[in-house]
Amino acid sequence: MAVNTILLDFSVDPSLTKTDGSFTVLSTNIENVLRDFLTGLKTISSFELEGSLIKIFTANRGTVVNLRIYSNGLVTLNIDYYKGEKQEPLLTLENSHALERDLKERVVEIKRTQALPILTRGTFMRYYQTSDERILEYDIDNLVFEEVTPYQKVQIVHSKTLGNMLVLDDLQNIAESDLIYTETLMQRGKENYKDKEIVILGGGDGALLYELLKEKPKEVIMLEIDDVVMKACAKYMRSICGDVLDNYSGANYKIIVGDCMKSLEQYIKEGRKFDYIFGDLTDVPISEDHSEQLWAFINKILQMSCKVLKPTGKFMTHLTGTSCPEAVEQYSQYLQKLQPSVKYTMDRAFVPSFLEEWVFCQVSFSNSGPAE
Numbered sequence: 001m002a003v004n005t006i007l008l009d010f011s012v013d014p015s016l017t018k019t020d021g022s023f024t025v026l027s028t029n030i031e032n033v034l035r036d037f038l039t040g041l042k043t044i045s046s047f048e049l050e051g052s053l054i055k056i057f058t059a060n061r062g063t064v065v066n067l068r069i070y071s072n073g074l075v076t077l078n079i080d081y082y083k084g085e086k087q088e089p090l091l092t093l094e095n096s097h098a099l100e101r102d103l104k105e106r107v108v109e110i111k112r113t114q115a116l117p118i119l120t121r122g123t124f125m126r127y128y129q130t131s132d133e134r135i136l137e138y139d140i141d142n143l144v145f146e147e148v149t150p151y152q153k154v155q156i157v158h159s160k161t162l163g164n165m166l167v168l169d170d171l172q173n174i175a176e177s178d179l180i181y182t183e184t185l186m187q188r189g190k191e192n193y194k195d196k197e198i199v200i201l202g203g204g205d206g207a208l209l210y211e212l213l214k215e216k217p218k219e220v221i222m223l224e225i226d227d228v229v230m231k232a233c234a235k236y237m238r239s240i241c242g243d244v245l246d247n248y249s250g251a252n253y254k255i256i257v258g259d260c261m262k263s264l265e266q267y268i269k270e271g272r273k274f275d276y277i278f279g280d281l282t283d284v285p286i287s288e289d290h291s292e293q294l295w296a297f298i299n300k301i302l303q304m305s306c307k308v309l310k311p312t313g314k315f316m317t318h319l320t321g322t323s324c325p326e327a328v329e330q331y332s333q334y335l336q337k338l339q340p341s342v343k344y345t346m347d348r349a350f351v352p353s354f355l356e357e358w359v360f361c362q363v364s365f366s367n368s369g370p371a372e
């Protein structure tokens with residue numbers, strides 16, 4: 001079951017929406033076309049709001065139509081109807097294009113029309129967003145797993161083309177199609193992880209841990225706050241994490257369930273140093289201190305990570321989409337203010353499940369490294 005929403009907009013000459021009479025002629029002409037597509041159409045209400053005319057209609061199968069004519073010539077038409085699992089759609093995409101075409105042909109006042117793809121609501125989520133908050137529609141056909149934890153809403157959904165996808169708080173994190181994400185994050189082929197000591201901040205999907213272990217490091221410690229993410233990925237995302245999340249320790253790795261900030265503080269106190277720290281946290285990392293502002297928190301993670309890096313060490317992280325250059329610039333500014341000073345490189349890759357290109361950053365010390 002789902003609610004299908006058809007959204008159409010068009011424009012007419014503003015002189016045609018100035019008087020009550022012309023409003024009425026236009027709305028009647030539109031109504032006549034609608035009648036051919038929606039049986040049982042009847043007007044329920046008609047009123048003026050801030051200079052626009054609003055008409056609400058109902059039609060068969062519980063359809064509600066909302067027509068609004070603005071005085072600047074903009075006309076919007078929203079059609080909502082309920083579609084049971086076994087029911088045929090009331091208006092297919094083809095029908096909605098035919099409606100658009102008929103409106104243009106038969107309502108002479110209309111100059112420009114535009115129909116959005118039909119939106120499906122009230123079923124499992126299939127719309128996510130780009131990093132600059134534009135809508136993306138996925139071919140999701142199944143909600144595989146869902147649990148709300150004390151930290152976030154954890155979902156695994158199935159996409160016909162991307163495989164299973166981990167979605168945290170309605171943001172897509174990683175899919176079975178995304179090896180390129182992990183390989184670009186770790187700069188596979190450019191970095192040598194053999195016998196290295198590595199920390200992963202976050203990384204609950206296990207993909208980075210799995211790929212790093214293939215490179216024979218001395219030890220990888222993964223600091224992940226949410227046990228549920230790991231349990232769900234161990235079960236439903238095995239093609240990206242293998243068996244590394246089945247046990248929280250192995251010959252050369254361990255997983256500590258908790259806030260990575262606490263472990264970082266501990267390592268700083270102990271004077272422990274690593275070759276690589278990976279920032280593989282959610283785009284909005286979970287902070288137990290809710291007063292921490294996002295950018296201040298991201299900067300704090302960066303500063304603390306630098307304190308536990310060996311002089312030759314590197315901090316590697318994912319940033320955001322290339323459609324968000326301001327965020328990349330903001331991060332660069334934090335890097336430029338770090339003491340001791342650092343140098344950094346950026347890489348980018350198109351990530352299949354993000355449906356956009358993503359920026360990755362590699363940070364190392366400019367000179368001999370931090371004061372010991």
Ligand SMILES: C[S@@+](CC[C@H](N)C(=O)[O-])C[C@H]1O[C@@H](n2cnc3c(N)ncnc32)[C@H](O)[C@@H]1O
Binds near residue numbers: 151203260286287
């Ligand atoms: C799934 S990973 C991968 C990130 C992902 N590729 C993306 O698109 O953002 C992110 C993980 O960071 C974890 N996380 C967030 N804040 C954390 C914190 N303060 N300490 C430890 N783990 C944290 C989340 O629970 C999540 O599992």
